[in-house]
Amino acid sequence: MNKEFIAHVVKNDDGSWSHPHLLSQHAEETARLAESFSSKFRSGEWGKVLGLAHDAGKGRVLWQEYLKAKSRYDEDAHLEGKIGKIPHAIHGAELVEQLFGKGIGRILAYCIAGHHAGLPDWSSAEGAGLASLQFQKNQVNDLDQIDGSIIDRLREVNPLHPPWKFASGLDLSLWIRMLFSSLIDADFLDTERYMDRMRASTRGGYCSISELLERLNQYCNELDVRSEHTQVNKIRKQIRATCRQRAIDEQGMFSLTVPTGGGKTISSLAFALEHAKFHGLDRIIYVIPYSSIIEQNADVFRSALGADQIVEHHSNVDDTDSTVKSRLAAENWDAPLIVTTSVQFFESLFAAKPSRCRKLHNIARSVVVLDEAQLVPAEFLAPILETMRLLVDHYDVSFVISTATQPAFKERTINGKLFKGLKEIKEIMGKEGDIQLLFNELTRNRILVPSDLHTASSWEEIAGELVRYDQVLCIVSDRKSCRELHRLMPEGTYHLSALMCGQHRSDIISEVKQKLKDHMPVRVISTQLVEAGVDLDFPVVYRAMAGLDSIAQAAGRCNREGKLSQLGKVVVFNPPREAPEGILRKAAETTRSILMSNAHDISNADFETFFEEMYWKVHSLDKAGVIALLDPIQNDPRECSIFFRTAANKFKLIDDEEQKTIWVRYHQSNRLIDELKVKGPDRRLLRKLQRYTVSIYKRDFNILKEKKVIEEVYPQMFALLPKRAYSKHIGLRIEDATDTTS
Template sequence: MEKDMIAHVRKNSGDTWAEPHALSDHINGTAKMAAQFASAFDSDEWGYVLGLAHDAGKSRPSWQGYLRTKSGYDEFAHIEGKSRKILHAIYGAILVEEIYGKEIGRILSYCIAGHHAGLPDWSSSETGNASLKDQKNKIESTNDIDSKLVDMLVQSKPKSIPRRFSQGLDISFWIRMLYSCLVDADFLDTENYMDGGKSILRGGYLSIDELLEKLNHHMKKFEEDSSRTKVNLLRNEVRQKCRVAALKNQGIFSLSVPTGGGKTLSSLTFALEHAKKHGLERVIYVIPYTSIIEQNANVFRSVLGDDQIIEHHSSIDEENETPKSRISAENWDGPVIVTTSVQFFESLFSAKSSRCRKLHNIANSVVILDEAQLVPAEFLKPILSVMQLLVDHYKVSFVISTATQPAFSYKNEPNFKFQGLKGITEIIGSTEEVRTLYDSLKRNNIIFPQDFDVPISWNDLSMDLIKHEKVLCIVSDRKSCRELYKLMPENTFHLSALMCGMHRSSVISEIKQKLLSNEPVRVISTQLVEAGVDMDFPVVYRALSGLDSIVQAAGRCNREGKSESGGNVFVFIPERPAPPGYLRKAMETAVGILKSAPIKEIDNSIIERYFSDLYWKVNSLDKAEIEALLDPVKNDRSELSIYYRTASNRFKLIDDRTQKQIFVRYKDGNELIDRIKKDGPDRMILRKLQRYVVNVSTNEFLRLRGIGAIEEVYPNIFALSTELYYSEEYGLISDENDIDISKFIN
């Protein structure tokens, strides 16, 4: 290729033009890097060709002329989007099909066509003109693409499609992983030219061996300093079992440990030992709630060092973020990643380049699914299918870590056939060994109501709760939480998702401090405290719910085993049953099991039966038909018809069609909202504001907007119009009768 062909241009600090980024340098740099990334799953030749072909359209005279516009250059011409009139990606997509034929070419075509705009559908009414078929039909000829580049591509033809990637979800996910390699390589090579200072910040992390050495040093000191209580001795035993199991072959593991049994550091021990044994590159923690992420990430930092942990979630504390960690979150190139279930699973099914960019770095990893019972049942089938593909073809090991193991294994029963996961290995050992561990760590008694058909009133329940100086009561919905809270005495704490993340973190911290100081503390909460939040109460009340929720609630009772006689967990029938949908079905499934025969203990065999029954009752384990959209065999194999964009739009663990996001005026949220009103949003302000978000139903959103509680501070950005609608006690106020105007009167 001619050296005067340009891929990118930029300005120096003095507003003069820097030396242009030669197109030949860019495509060769991208090709080598994409090949390196794709070698993780033995597809380097495919990555290399993608790098060569992705910007072939930029070699056309019309595009080169477009780059050199009136002022001499167009600095943003390389970015495709609605405002860019001269396309380049689709030309490379068409070219590879012309050179290699439909079978090989179409695989490459999806990646190249979408390397800016996102993976396309083949042909779909949901994405209209953005589909690959429609884009191809708009281009008349590729004859003006540089002939030397065409020759390079002809000589670099990939071998046939590997057999293991040739069918169904295998091929669509393989294309997605190739796409990730291309997008990340393209980003990095461009970044190196556009912002060399940013690229210098990448890398430089400790190796897995060095991290394991730090962990071992910490654990040795911790075990020497810790009291030799029964609970601590059992936690040490769990860690030793993790060390032994880590030496086994890669695959899918379960870590069944009661709450308070030390899963966090035990799973880290397994992950680093397993990574060392098999030459893996990173550990990825997938956690359902940001409140647990912050808690666990702080534990990991204290063990491994502040600069070794990459948090990737919307509510990250700016104080814990550095320029290096911020750019590493873009593509997960660090050794320990801590992220949310939403970020991890939605990325696996996303069409966006920014979200897919990191996927190739999941290969050669250990992935810990913490509190795995919270994986949403409506998307369970496609999630488990992709997990199995990562294990089978991408050198990934999964650890399903929870006190209440979901029934993820293959099932073939008369009323329920479930593909599930293959060959799950329990780290603790045999069924008997797991039962022994649970019996040894038993620290409380679960007391069920005598009659499951007789509810207790909130008033009577509040009178029971007041009898205890330290008590936690968990209900299944926000409205019940607020109604019960209003009946409690002063100094009771309220916790629900109507409080923003910053507010909840502050309250949880205060509750923990009171517990440590042995002060009286009463808490009314929704189920957000059940998954991994370290609280230790002598008495817990739990509204009737799914058995997994009841067991998780029990994990907040006598957690440290301080009471030798054990704590008490009272299950009660609430005034208002669990909300319709999954929570209601979970409650009904639990009642069915509890009524069928007297149960003294909820052991793992009962939990497995519970989840099997629950999954059978769920209308669909793939409600959005994600697998069908991503399986060309079920669509049109001759055209390799895959619907990436539609699947991405449908795969939403939090459905933004039924929920709306509101920024609330709590503490610093006030100033941030006012800055957006005055100056408009920028990335940093929006990142900070994620700590001040409350999600509400669309109906509730419309009602609040109708009474003037919400204003549109910027197009499609909504915030509370006044502090009157946010309470320091219980968060967002949905009932105007709850407004306390006295604090605003001088």
């Protein structure tokens, strides 16, 4: 490879130029790293070729002149006319197709063509237009200008063979995305070492899996010593011991079925660390459904393992609460313990953007714990479950499906049709009888359902019942119901909903916990946001009719620690307003149907029926058609036609098309919003402001804007005006400005 060709240039602080990053050096080092990353899934040679070829398009005199002129590295370098962008990625993509043929070359071409802009669609059939790989390839007419030494180096690579026989288009597309991830991370890391040595030297330095396990063991020993000797704590210790014993099982798909309040967080961590150590795996990835409940789990991990050992990757991370090292590790998940959201994890597995895909190769050789797995949306269940199977089969991943109410994920036949769920799920807690016994031992409350499942109670009637208790939590299914019931309650009753920003909710929950601990009167009206990951412990809990899983989660907030002299009381009631249309209403209707056929009793067996109804009988388990978009056999097998970008755009677990996010005025946000107006946005400031956001429907946003309740503090960034429409008691008061419901 031509020793004089340059990949990157950078100026020193004093204005002088550093020695250029030579193209030959960059290609070889990127190849070395990509080979190392992709060897984790038996594809090292593929990664090596990608590294050698990804910047081949820079090996042209035209591109070298462009780099020197654009950067002003060489004042004598010039190009005729205005200096526009001169591509290079597509040249490497076209080169590998010529060298290795369409079969092998097309797979490499997707990765190389997308290593800056993202994995492309093959053609413009789905609207990709000029960004499609087909269109880009047709624009290349100067491939002969690539330096011959680059081509000679690529010809030295051994013939490539796929590491296994692909069973489906999703299998092939996931593998291509994993190769892409290996290339992206390798390219970023080697470029960073040249461009920013300080940043590069900050990476890494975490404890090993064995060292983390030692820390956990010490924490658990101390926890057992200081914990009260209650029956609940005795059972939690037994659950933890069982998790450790089962950790030496072969890798695969596991379930951990433990009642709410049974200590799943620490027990699943014990299993994951023991399992990773026994099988020589690289990391633990905790996947939690909502960013709003990650904080509690992360706090437990920090207490057990050390604050500097936890890498959180979600939108609510505050830069003041994280280190430079942890922020860098969040880019590529190169740390032994990652805590992230379901949206981040699953959307990344179907992503096309380099920033989202960069970390994927580090999912290989890991233990993935899916917390509250029953919350996976049914309309994406087919691609999610198939991808989970592929990660287990080909990438040395073990999954732990951790929940109190195991969803019906197993393969099954319904109405004569086979649904491809998960095969061979191993329950950590043993057989069905063992689990039932565990649930019986951890029974801390009694669930009461209405004798008449169709007659609704009024909010006045519910409020009249709630005021009879000094400590009571009532959970409803929508924001409007929460506000209406809260208005009828005595002064001092707490309100919790997503119309309150994250910081506001955290403050209220902390106050509530303290009052419970001090045995003071405390009443809370909340939406379902408290049902997962919020360790409240009330003697009495009311729950508006909802899905069985929601009722079980609500019951987990009642007599959680088992300290009452009698069973806690969970009251299910028929609210005056039905649950919102969609999944919440269907869940409530399904529960009502099950209760009617079961003489109003709830048993563990009912959850299988409930989830079968919720998951397997929906209209479509792949509503966006993602599997078809990623299947070249269905599209055009001759061209290996895959629509990566379109699939990524359609695979959205949270549909934010109808939502807008605004900043509200609460405590520190006033100062932060004012700082943004003066200085403009930067990463640190936007991270801090994340704690003060509220999402609302676009129709409400437009009315708030029309009524001049919000202001545009920076282009396309909006905040409430000071002292407008935000209450320290209930959060954003949309109706005060809109006269509409929300």
